Amino acid sequence: MNNFCFTCGDINGIGPEIVIKALNKITLKESTDKFYFVCPSKIFLETSLNTRLKFDFEIINKPGKDFSSKVAVLSLKNYPHKLGAPTISSGKAAYDSLDASFKLWQNKKVDAIITAPISKTAIKMAGYDFPGQTEMFADWTNSNNYAMMFLSSKINAGLATIHLPLKKVASLLKIKNLHKTFEIIYNTLKNDLAYADPKIGVLGLNPHAGEGGLIGDEEKKIIIPAIKSFSRKIKIEGPFPPDAFWGNKVYENYDAVIGMYHDQVLIPFKLLNFGKGVNFTAGLPVVRTSPDHGVAYDIAGKNIADESSIVQAFNYALRIVKNRKRKIGKE
Numbered sequence: 001m002n003n004f005c006f007t008c009g010d011i012n013g014i015g016p017e018i019v020i021k022a023l024n025k026i027t028l029k030e031s032t033d034k035f036y037f038v039c040p041s042k043i044f045l046e047t048s049l050n051t052r053l054k055f056d057f058e059i060i061n062k063p064g065k066d067f068s069s070k071v072a073v074l075s076l077k078n079y080p081h082k083l084g085a086p087t088i089s090s091g092k093a094a095y096d097s098l099d100a101s102f103k104l105w106q107n108k109k110v111d112a113i114i115t116a117p118i119s120k121t122a123i124k125m126a127g128y129d130f131p132g133q134t135e136m137f138a139d140w141t142n143s144n145n146y147a148m149m150f151l152s153s154k155i156n157a158g159l160a161t162i163h164l165p166l167k168k169v170a171s172l173l174k175i176k177n178l179h180k181t182f183e184i185i186y187n188t189l190k191n192d193l194a195y196a197d198p199k200i201g202v203l204g205l206n207p208h209a210g211e212g213g214l215i216g217d218e219e220k221k222i223i224i225p226a227i228k229s230f231s232r233k234i235k236i237e238g239p240f241p242p243d244a245f246w247g248n249k250v251y252e253n254y255d256a257v258i259g260m261y262h263d264q265v266l267i268p269f270k271l272l273n274f275g276k277g278v279n280f281t282a283g284l285p286v287v288r289t290s291p292d293h294g295v296a297y298d299i300a301g302k303n304i305a306d307e308s309s310i311v312q313a314f315n316y317a318l319r320i321v322k323n324r325k326r327k328i329g330k331e
Contacts, residue, residue: 001031001032001033001034002033002111002112002318002321002322003033003034003035003036003109003110003111004033004034004035004036004110004111004112004113004114004314004317004318005035005036005037005038005101005104005105005109005110005112005113005114006019006022006023006035006036006037006038006113006114006115006116006310006314007019007038007039007094007097007098007100007101007113007114007115007116008037008038008039008040008043008044008076008093008094008097008116009094009097009115009116009117009118009295010086010090010091010093010094010116010117010118010119010122010295011039011040011043011079011081011089011090011093011094012081012082012083012084012085012086012087012090012119012122012295012297012300013090013117013119013294013295013296013297013300014116014117014295014296014299014300014305015094015116015117015118015295016039016043016044016047016116017047017050017051017300017301017303017305017307018116018291018305018306018307018309018310019037019039019116019307019310020037020044020047020048020051020053021051021305021307022307022310022311022314023035023037023055023071024051024052024053024054024055025307025311026311026314027054027055027070027071028054033318034067034070034071034072035070035071035072036063036071036072036073036074036101036104036109036110037057037071037072037073037074038074038076038096038097038100038101038104039073039074039075039076039097040075040076040077040078040079040093041059041073041075041076041078042078042081043078043081044059044073044075046081050301050303051303055069055070055071056069056070056071057069057070057071057072057073058071058072058073059072059073059075060072060073060074060075061074061075063100063103063104063107063109064107064109074100074104076093076096076097076100077093077096079092079093083297083300083301084297084298084300084301085297086119086121086122086125086295086297087122087125088122088125088126089126090119090122090126091118091119091121091122091123091124091125091126091127091128092126094118094119094122094123094126095123095126095128098115098118098133098136098137101113101115102137102140102286105286111287111321112286112287112288112289112317112318112320112321113286113287113288113289113317114288114289114290114310114313114314114317115133115288115289115290116290116291116310117290117291117293117294117295117296118132118133118295119294119295119297120132131162131163132162132163133281133288133290134146134148134162134163134279134281135162135163137281137284137286137288138281138284141284141285141286143283143284143285145180145183145184145283146184146281146282146283146284147159147181147184147185147188147281147282147283148162148279148280148281148282149185149188149256149279149280149281149282150265150266150269150273150277150278150279150280150292151193151277151278151279151280151289151316152269152272152273152276152277152278152312153276154272154273155251155252155256155257155269155272155273156189156193156255156256156257157256157257157258157259157265157269158181158184158185158188158256158257158258158259158265158282159181159258159259159260159261159262159265160173160177160178160181160258160259160260160261161173161260161261161262162262163262164261164262166261169205169260169261170205170216170218173205173218173222173223173260174222175222175225175226175229178222178223178226178227178230179226179229179230181258182200182202182226182227182230182234182236182258183230184282184283185200185256185258185282186198186200186234186236187282187283188280188282188283189255189256191323191324191327192282192287192320192323192324193319193320193323194323195255197235198234198235198255198256199235199236199237199253199254199255200234200235200236200237200254200255200256200257200258201236201237201238201240201245201250201251201253201254201256201257201258202223202227202236202237202238202239202240202257202258203238203239203240203242203245203257203258203259203260203264203265204218204219204223204238204239204240204241204242204260205218205219205223205239205260205261206218206219207241207243208241209238209239209240209241209242210239219239223238223239223260224239227239237254238258242259242264245257246268251268269292270292273292274292274293275292275293275306275308275309276292276308276309276312277291277292277309277312278290278291278292278309278312278313278316279291279292279313280316280320287317287320287321287324288317289313289314289316289317289320290310290313291309291310291312291313292309293309
């Protein structure tokens with residue numbers, strides 16, 4: 001049996017709705033898995049009026065309490081609710097949900113955490129200084145070796161830098177940092193996703209991958225040396241000109257692609273997978289996945305949000321948990 005935790009995300013967005021819809025589907029499967037949903041009970045009950053429940057649940061106030069239902073709603077403080085906009089309250093609720101989920105994992109109550117989308121604006125308004133959930137979980141686990149990955153049946157992708165302004169990206173590209181990212185992505189493919197012999201493609205930073213140094217020298221000075229020195233250990237190739245790499249579907253030749261900055265990977269990834277892709281924080285001891293979309297304030301409360309991506313986030317969390325347990329069993 002595995003236990004999973006879903007967080008509510010931003011309560012003014014679609015988070016509570018897509019989690020309930022996902023649980024409606026997931027809990028129909030024949031399994032002994034059980035679920036926590038960390039959410040203000042009032043918001044859970046209000047959302048469930050529009051999204052008809054297909055699972056048995058009980059509301060609990062203490063995380064250590066045993067529960068007999070399929071789903072335990074771990075109730076948070078009932079923060080003021082204002083659909084469709086970031087607020088201090090929605091930022092606090094999102095943070096409290098994430099904090100409670102992490103404590104459940106720390107106390108070995110859950111095997112993995114699936115996080116609904118948060119608003120970085122609301123988190124900032126609430127006084128928390130984190131660029132995103134990836135950095136939050138890395139901080140809580142005291143991890144310096146982590147990477148943001150995006151998973152799908154079509155392509156797996158990783159980032160050398162995460163939530164940074166473009167003007168800062170080049171200055172933070174270092175050979176040792178790229179080596180760290182290469183190793184994290186490779187180990188994730190091999191251990192968490194069970195690829196027997198992973199092969200990785202790396203994108204250049206500049207147009208035409210620098211054109212031999214004519215359009216920037218980061219490829220010659222940093223990316224190429226990093227790939228050459230690491231290719232003795234694993235199958236890794238590049239740097240490829242990003243436009244041709246995506247346009248000619250070269251990504252199909254690789255188990256993962258590593259991009260130098262956020263949109264270089266996320267734009268093509270979402271074109272290929274929107275609504276079905278999964279965000280995974282690679283390299284952490286905790287298994288944490290999330291959907292590849294945001295809070296969608298514009299459709300909050302309308303009961304039209306698509307839960308496909310968060311269902312896939314659960315599927316990947318389950319796959320990774322099983323692979324990690326299988327690996328431990330072999331050691």
